[in-house]
Amino acid sequence: MKYNYTEIEKKWQQIWDENKTFAAKDDYTLPKFYGLVEFPYPSGQGLHVGHPRSYTAIDIVARKKRLQGYNVLYPMGWDAFGLPTENFAIKNHIHPAEVTKNNIANFKRQLKSLGFSFDWDREVNTTDPEYYKWTQWIFLQLYKKGLAYKSKMSVNWCTSCKCVLANEEVVNGVCERCGSEVVHREKSQWMLKITDYAEKLLDGLDEVDFIDRVKTQQRNWIGRSYGTLVSFGSTIGDTFEVFTTRADTLFGATYTVLSPEHPLIEKWADKIENYDEVLAYKQEAAKKSDFERTELAKDKTGVMLKGIKAVNPVNNTEIPIFISDYVLISYGTGAIMAVPAHDTRDWDFAKKFGLPIIEVVAGGNVEQEAFTDCNTGVMVNSDFLNGLSVEDAKVKIQEWLTENGLGKRKTNYKLRDWVFSRQRYWGEPIPMVYCEKCGYVPLPENELPLTLPNVDSYEPTDNGESPLAKMTDWVNTTCPCCGAPATRETDTMPQWAGSSWYFLRYCDPNNPDALASKEALEYWGPVDWYNGGMEHTTLHLLYSRFWHLFLYDIGVVPNKEPYAKRTSHGMILGENGEKMSKSRGNVVNPDEIIRDYGADTMRVYEMFIGDFEKAAPWSQSSIKGSKRFLDKVFALQDVLVDGDSYRSEIEAEIHKTIKKVTDDIEGLKMNTAIAALMSLLNTIAATGSINRAEFKTFITLLNPFAPHITEELWKIAGFDGMLNATEWPKYDDAKCIDSAVEIAVQVNGKIKARIKVPADIDNMSAISLAKENNAVAAEIEGKTIIKELYVPKRLVNIVVK
């Protein structure tokens, strides 16, 4: 019989749909497994072949877990707010909601055609008012706890999206999404105080099973550093604080630097003799975009303040004060002490401006370059610190500073607060009202959801206002607090809002009274396994951990951390090894692959393509290998014979394969699991037949990878019920062992022969058996044996002289 994948796949997809085969059960007494993949943004281009890599992997895990008796939740939904939809809507004069609806329909059709075992009854959509009601609700809780605030600040402004961006969305000085230039703009923005959670976000990483690169990337992004705030004096009496992690090098501080935006500059305006020059520098710096600042990073610039000097608190030395844009106002105190001998940036600056370089840790050549790698050095030129190790000096100087009231410990983070407003239409309205008298007032919770009004034009504006601002009917309202006329906030939330908690909604997707019931959250939480892209590590993944930690603090969720385990898949590249993109013309359309090879082949191929964590190029010819494999599997029905136990000659290999596939799925090594199944198939094919016991095991093992063909074969073979309701095969460690094994015999580490020995042979017997071999005997003839050893089931090595 010919393998008609199209017919088979359609048939089973329909049966699964009609029977709600993969719906998670509400029986909270069963052992549960919650598998999650990042829900897609339903773009107009449809599914990318990269999406199924992640979805198939966790689908395999989910299907295996079901066969192992777990109550599995494997849901899917739509992260549907966002700019591309809005832009498409503007261009084609269709409402974004309509665009979204169409895109979702297409995505859903594509996902269904791949046979994923999603529980479609739990589908969520971030643009559904019943959903974003709770996104807004969470915002209000954040507001109530003081974690949402409005602040006028310099923000990243994308010149093309006409919208502000979070720091995480600015990549190399350009917009992460569209690649356009990002400039600074002074704007009043809603902010979320994620910095309050920096410590918790770091601590939580110790409790979860995330792959290391995700943990390190988040740690680096949060960027904790322990240091000291040191109080410097000045010749005009004022003091100012600098932040340093190297207080031990204080005696080497030969100047200080203020960031151009530092408030002291204005305060000292009448005391700075060259104020014009300073102001000019400050204005020049303000004009630079982040991109320019990075470009010019190597070349240090700055201006010395004339008429004022700083006073180093450890030795009362007067040292110059500079302003320079290499010091950032946004980190620490916006002021530093410069130790050119032991900091590369300070060294560069000192050389350029001819400033003294004082070595305080011996061991380098500070005239040549900054000696920064000096943690093992000994202190010099440092008065009471002389002779101490760096480690001891750190302790001692801290004590001294504390005693003299000149310095206190301080922990700093690179993490910034999250800019939460977007001047766009297609997002969740921020449920806040501005009243002249009361200021910003939160909308009462019973008025949620605050729905998006229909507008005629979604065009973004250059003046930095949301398109909603033109909807005066909607904007003008009354103050929930005093009843006076008031206006609504017209900015909307960023796309990251809806995705920060969607996994909670899946637990109880239709609950009208809460984001999800306590019972559902207690049972399903935390997500047992979450797979997603590395590009979300410092965005979605961090944001959602923040929201979840917050929801835990206010008693809404029962666990601190939302995800117990996080893995990440590599990208699928174009055939030429480059990233798939329309402009490169190397995009593969999943619909065509399914049409030409079938969904099962596509699934097997994407899992077989290589190391799951690494990027892999698509190969149109390799996919045929997966198809051939399934063709052969389908043909097994022609050689199916009776038999209710494995034949002895292949029993060990079957047990080994069950073990390998079981373990490999857990370890996300789908490529080697498939290789093992291919090997087993080759072995079986060589025997000319397969019995029913073997067949049952084989197709069950293959089922998570290729669910349609295996389900069909199950039915053809006449086994009871449906394959997806059967049990995962068990293996017996004792039966994984072959009775006889081939081992290598080496003489002086070089292979001279291969012999067959019983698996349980003892050392002595193995070695003497090896020596009986002709080739080996010839090699050791007349030589002295120095050493002989047997590595069980591997080899014998005889060392001779």
Next chain:
RNA sequence: GCGGGUGUGGCGGAAUUGGCAGACGCGCUAGCCUUAGGAGCUAGUGUCACCGAUGUGCAGGUUCAAGUCCUGUCACCCGCACCA
């Protein structure tokens, strides 16, 4: 510059964590089958002067034994980027 990672056939990639390098698949070669085939079957396929030698980016080292451990070095990829 800092952080993370990777270097194995013509290609994608395996290798029980120190034990027969190249599993599995693609491609390729030869033969069979076919009116035909971007179909199927069988056999072969790291390299070299075909006994044999040699081989996991490069150079050393440890070991009976190294892709795996140690030292040095080169190349590439990803992330962050003046964070004091």
